[in-house]
Amino acid sequence: MALMLITHDLGVIAEIADRVMVLYAGRVAETAAVETLFDAPAHPYSQALLASIPNLAMRRDRLATIDGAVPTVGAMPAGCRFAPRCAHRRDACVATPPRMRLLSPQHGVACVKPYAAAPAARVTPEFAR
Numbered sequence: 132m133a134l135m136l137i138t139h140d141l142g143v144i145a146e147i148a149d150r151v152m153v154l155y156a157g158r159v160a161e162t163a164a165v166e167t168l169f170d171a172p173a174h175p176y177s178q179a180l181l182a183s184i185p186n187l188a189m190r191r192d193r194l195a196t197i198d199g200a201v202p203t204v205g206a207m208p209a210g211c212r213f214a215p216r217c218a219h220r221r222d223a224c225v226a227t228p229p230r231m232r233l234l235s236p237q238h239g240v241a242c243v244k245p246y247a248a249a250p251a252a253r254v255t256p257e258f259a260r
């Protein structure tokens with residue numbers, strides 16, 4: 132039996148999920164086993180989400196946030212939908228949506244960034260859609 136849970140609560144995800152699919156503006160940004168996602172997030176949006184989790188052990192003046200806002204339905208960017216908010220954005224990000232690629236058999240990332248030095252990355256039919 133499988134259960135799909137849709138939530139913004141990363142604590143709930145950490146406690147009960149086996150696999151995680153991170154969505155941004157209606158597209159899959161990253162999918163991985165929960166341990167992989169929390170230990171080694173590859174997509175800049177996943178990284179920013181995890182960096183924004185409050186940590187009581189760390190003293191800070193302000194919580195980390197992601198600059199900008201989610202695009203509106205009628206004004207989605209043509210390329211990567213996270214591009215207007217991404218600190219790693221480059222020319223290749225804004226023209227066409229990044230394809231989902233595999234960092235490992237169970238870890239997919241829709242981002243050009245992790246692949247600059249990974250020519251062996253392959254795309255499976257499941258993720259190529």
Ligand code: SF4
Pocket residue numbers: 174175176211212213214215217218219220221224229241242243244
């Ligand atoms: S594809 Fe480009 S803009 Fe989108 S998350 Fe990756 S580096 Fe950032």
